[in-house]
Amino acid sequence: MNDKFRFLVVDDNKIDQLVTRQLLKIKLGVTEVNQAGNGVEALEWIKVNSEVPDAREVIILLDIKMPEMDGFGFLEAFEELDGKLKDTIKIIMVSSTLDPIDIERAECHKQVKKLLTKPLPITELADYLASL
Amino acid sequence: MPRSYLNTFNKLTQRHVISFVLFVFLCSSILIVTNYYTLKTVSAVRAYINGESQYSKGEKEAARNLIMYINTEEPEYWNKFQQALQVPLSDSIVRVELTKNGDVAVIKRALIAGQSHEEDLEGMIWLFHTFNKVSFMKNAINTWQEADILIGLKRQLGDRVHQLISKQEMTEEQRKEIIASINANTTELTLKEKDFSGNLGTAARAINTYLFYFNFLMTIIIIGIASTYAISMIKKLKNQNEILMNTNNELDKFVYSASHDLRAPITSLKGLIEIAKEETDPEIIQQYLYLMKESLNKQDEFIREIIDFSRNKRKEIVRQPVNLSKTIDQVIRHHCYMPNANNINITKDILLETIPSDPLRIEIILNNLISNAIKYSDEKKERMTIHIKTYLENHSAIMEIADNGVGIKKENLSSIFQMFYVTQNSNKGTGLGLYIVQETVAKLQGSILVESELHKGTKFTLQIPLLL
Numbered sequence: 001m002n003d004k005f006r007f008l009v010v011d012d013n014k015i016d017q018l019v020t021r022q023l024l025k026i027k028l029g030v031t032e033v034n035q036a037g038n039g040v041e042a043l044e045w046i047k048v049n050s051e052v053p054d055a056r057e058v059i060i061l062l063d064i065k066m067p068e069m070d071g072f073g074f075l076e077a078f079e080e081l082d083g084k085l086k087d088t089i090k091i092i093m094v095s096s097t098l099d100p101i102d103i104e105r106a107e108c109h110k111q112v113k114k115l116l117t118k119p120l121p122i123t124e125l126a127d128y129l130a131s132l
Numbered sequence: 133m134p135r136s137y138l139n140t141f142n143k144l145t146q147r148h149v150i151s152f153v154l155f156v157f158l159c160s161s162i163l164i165v166t167n168y169y170t171l172k173t174v175s176a177v178r179a180y181i182n183g184e185s186q187y188s189k190g191e192k193e194a195a196r197n198l199i200m201y202i203n204t205e206e207p208e209y210w211n212k213f214q215q216a217l218q219v220p221l222s223d224s225i226v227r228v229e230l231t232k233n234g235d236v237a238v239i240k241r242a243l244i245a246g247q248s249h250e251e252d253l254e255g256m257i258w259l260f261h262t263f264n265k266v267s268f269m270k271n272a273i274n275t276w277q278e279a280d281i282l283i284g285l286k287r288q289l290g291d292r293v294h295q296l297i298s299k300q301e302m303t304e305e306q307r308k309e310i311i312a313s314i315n316a317n318t319t320e321l322t323l324k325e326k327d328f329s330g331n332l333g334t335a336a337r338a339i340n341t342y343l344f345y346f347n348f349l350m351t352i353i354i355i356g357i358a359s360t361y362a363i364s365m366i367k368k369l370k371n372q373n374e375i376l377m378n379t380n381n382e383l384d385k386f387v388y389s390a391s392h393d394l395r396a397p398i399t400s401l402k403g404l405i406e407i408a409k410e411e412t413d414p415e416i417i418q419q420y421l422y423l424m425k426e427s428l429n430k431q432d433e434f435i436r437e438i439i440d441f442s443r444n445k446r447k448e449i450v451r452q453p454v455n456l457s458k459t460i461d462q463v464i465r466h467h468c469y470m471p472n473a474n475n476i477n478i479t480k481d482i483l484l485e486t487i488p489s490d491p492l493r494i495e496i497i498l499n500n501l502i503s504n505a506i507k508y509s510d511e512k513k514e515r516m517t518i519h520i521k522t523y524l525e526n527h528s529a530i531m532e533i534a535d536n537g538v539g540i541k542k543e544n545l546s547s548i549f550q551m552f553y554v555t556q557n558s559n560k561g562t563g564l565g566l567y568i569v570q571e572t573v574a575k576l577q578g579s580i581l582v583e584s585e586l587h588k589g590t591k592f593t594l595q596i597p598l599l600l
Contacts, residue, residue, distance in 0.1 A: 013396065015423050019403030026410045065392060067554050096399040099388035118396075119403030 005129065006049075006056045008034045010042040010074065011063040011094075020061060020094070020120050027122040028129075039069030043077055050085050057088055059129070061120070062112075064095040064102055071095070075111055086111070092128070094120055152361050156354060163350045170343045176259035177336040179252035180272070181329050183223065186247040188325045190219030191283060195318045198290050202307055205297050213290055217283070222246040224280040227273065230260045268335035272328050279324040286317050389552045390438060393562055397431035430562070437564040440496045444572045447492070451599045454491045456522050456531070457482045463495065463502050470506050476516040483523040484530075488599045493572045498531070500565040501592050505535040510587070513537075527598055528578070534591035540584040548582065 007030055009020045017035055024030040034049075036042040042060065049058075064071035071093060078086070093106045096118040106115045114128055193216035201209035222245035229239045240253050248256065263269035293310055296302040401424055408420045460480060467473050487494075502518070509516045513536055521532040540548060547553045549570040552563035573580045576596050584590035 013400065015400040015427060016403060018423070019400065019407055022407040022410075023403070026407065096395045097388070097392050098395070099392070102388075118399035119406055 002029070002031055004056060005030075005059050006032060006034065006054065008036060008042060008045055008058060008060045010036045010039065010060060010066070010071070012037050012066040013063070016063070016118060023120050023122045028126060038066040039071070039074030039077065042074055046081070046085070046089070057090060057132070060089060060091045061094045062091055064093065064097050064106070072105060075109055078111060090132070092116060092125070094118055148361070148365070152357070155357060159350055159354050159357075163347065166346060167343065170339055172255055173259060173263075174336050174339055176252070176255035177332050177339075179248060179256050180259070181332050181336075182252075183243075183246055183248050183256070184325055184329050184332075187220045187223050187279075188322070190216050190247075191286070191321055192318065194220075194286060194290070195314050198286075198293060198314055199311055201297070202293055202302070202311060210294055210297075217287060217290070219246050220280070220283045221287070223276075224283060227276050227280060230257065231273075233261075268331055272331045275324050275328045275331065279321055279328065282317055282321045282324065286314070286321075289313055289317065386551070393434050394431065397427040397434075400427045434562045434564070437562055437568060441564060441568050441571070444493060444496060444568065444575055449490045449575065449599070450492065451488060452491050453486050454489045454494045455486050456494070456529070457485055459491070459495055459498055460502070460520055463498050466499070467503055467506050470503070472509050472511065472516065473506050476506060476509055476518055478518045478520070481519070481521040483521070487529045487596070489529070489596060490576060490599065493576055494596070496572050497569050497594065498533075500569045501533045501594075504565060505533055505537060505590070508537040508590070509535060510538045525595075527600075529594075529596045529598060531594040531596070532591060534589065536589035539586040539588050539590055540582075541586050545582060545584060
């Protein structure tokens with residue numbers, strides 16, 4: 001896992017960040033988990049890290065409800081990024097939402113590879129990563 | 133929310149319906165009254181014209197019989213002459229009596245003798261009295277008077293003829309002269325009669341034309357107002373419908389947001405349990421337990437806020453003396469288990485102790501504001517403070533809650549009272565607290581003011597009118 005993927009957890013909830021980080025660590029042995037508190041911070045992270053060459057794919061675990069820039073705001077800004085850069089990044093939405101509009105928006109978005117419900121279903125994520 | 137929209141809508145509609153109905157009623161009344169009087173006038177005018185034709189007939193018949201009498205000297209014609217002349221003579225009495233406002237019974241009798249129809253009598257009397265100063269009627273009356281003088285002349289001629297014939301003294305020359313006089317008199321009378329009818333006929337036609345235009349105008353006004361009203365009502369309905377749909381959408385959003393916020397702590401808890409199962413270090417497990425409690429506290433707080441929200445919405449205002457000092461102490465005690473609560477120096481300056489207000493709502497407001505002041509305290513400050521002050525100003529209770537906490541960014545200040553709005557450092561907030569404060573303050577018809585500077589602190593100033 002560590003040599004194939006880099007993880008970025010975008011979530012404003014400190015507890016959920018901790019849970020995701022720990023689950024990735026315990027179940028998948030991922031040691032490097034990056035964190036962003038909202039969409040703006042996530043974009044910042046992408047900008048900074050795209051300058052450093054790295055062969056690994058980036059997996060973004062994106063929450064929907066966040067202050068300043070929410071998950072959909074981030075997706076909109078993400079679309080504006082360079083095509084090559086986008087190819088190295090896979091976005092998975094992780095949310096506890098029950099709002100059918102949010103769910104449909106997430107499922108229909110072409111940049112969203114998967115929609116998972118909190119708490120992070122780690123085996124489902126592992127299966128998906130294995131299929132890549 | 134939808135209920136209050138509907139209430140204002142109904143009030144508005146009711147007021148509009150009443151004024152609209154009143155207006156249509158007024159227009160219709162004017163229309164009916166005008167038509168009634170106009171038709172009354174026109175029918176009386178027609179009755180006078182009809183009277184004139186009887187007058188004319190009588191006068192001409194009298195002239196014819198008088199000439200016959202002169203030529204044949206048969207007393208039968210003398211009788212017929214007198215009889216025929218009765219019609220214009222009666223009319224003459226009518227005019228004189230009407231002019232001096234005489235006895236109605238006398239006038240009516242004279243009118244019937246003048247061959248007017250019984251049903252027309254009232255109208256004719258009314259027309260004379262109402263319009264005798266108006267030009268068309270005034271002219272007609274003058275002509276009538278002139279004609280009556282000629283009738284008097286005709287009668288004198290008759291008397292002279294009768295005298296001469298009775299005494300068998302009439303010469304051929306006299307005969308010719310008198311017949312010429314009779315003919316001249318008749319010709320002159322005919323002119324007067326034409327004049328009279330012409331005057332009244334013109335007036336009747338003019339009145340008819342005006343009535344037509346008036347009816348046309350009133351009908352247009354009524355139709356115009358009715359259509360304007362209908363259009364405005366349709367527009368209003370559309371607007372209200374839109375507002376209702378928006379409210380519905382808002383309600384949907386509220387339900388999803390609320391359910392998300394209710395679920396979020398549960399999913400956090402489930403996650404914590406998941407990672408705790410794999411953890412062996414008791415110290416870290418202790419940490420997880422602490423986080424679990426934090427999650428549950430947050431959910432608890434959210435549920436309490438939802439209940440406050442609905443209580444404020446549904447419950448009527450209860451007027452009671454509220455002891456501000458006691459309420460504040462109680463609220464502070466309530467929050468003593470919050471992180472940092474015991475490290476904050478809370479001072480009070482109670483210049484207004486008890487106010488007549490709604491205890492539940494005052495508690496909801498103070499609870500939220502004091503809880504925020506504790507929640508957003510700034511740990512970096514050497515001495516964390518909250519200062520609460522109450523005083524009276526212009527029949528209102530003023531309450532200030534000032535802290536030296538983390539403060540609010542300028543660009544966020546305008547949004548903090550919005551539903552579900554949370555700021556960056558808000559793992560702590562539900563986005564409901566200040567919304568509820570604002571709604572509750574509004575219910576008490578008060579106002580709330582916020583001043584804040586990032587990293588310096590925040591001050592909320594409440595103005596609550598006393599419920600006297």
